[in-house]
Amino acid sequence: MAGVRKPGVWVVSALLCLGFWQFGQGAYIPAKAWLAQELMQRAWVRAGTGEERATPWPWADTWPVARLTAKQRDVDLIVLAGGSGRTLAFGPGHLSASAMPGQTGNAIIAGHRDTHFQFLKKLELGELLGMETTRGQRHIYRIVGVDIVDSRKGSLVLDTDAAMLTLVTCYPFDALEAGGPLRYVVTARMMF
Secondary structure, X not given: OHHHHHHHHHHHHHHHHHHHHHHXXXXXXXXXXXXXXXXXXXXXXXXXXXXXXXXXXXOOOOOEEEEEEEHHHOEEEEEEEOOOHHHHOOOOEEOOXXXXXXXXXXXXXXXXXXXXXXXXXXXXOOOEEEEEEOOOOEEEEEEEEEEEEEOOOOOOOOOOOOEEEEEEEEOOOOOOOOOOOEEEEEEXXXXX
């Protein structure tokens, strides 16, 4: 009788191990995201005290450059330097070829449609966005355009006579596969 139970014990043990492994895998991503946000907040504070390129963790190749807020949408995001996939996994990224927020020109910030920039689909013309630099300068932008563009047929304008802000993400928001050619583009003009 004891020999009959042994295979059952092994099966139950194997299933328990598999279940704990799956649970760990599922908990890993939210835990990593929470920890990254905490580390980015600390880097933001250090950047505000004048630390150049205050990386959130020692091996990071990015650092906070601004803070984006949309109070009507309860959004408060640290904007990181660069637009690489690694950077965008942790937060929206400022494209280095574009102007810095608050400066004349177009400040372009990219983010993932299914995480940090999911709120873009709810934004409307006339809404206000806030940008704060690491030096404590605060700027308010009013949304003046919402467009869907094909990235194969055009590009974003970098040189503008006014201080502009462009937020870009993939489109459509509910696509099963990321990386298609369509982009959702929100354009805002600095008010002050």
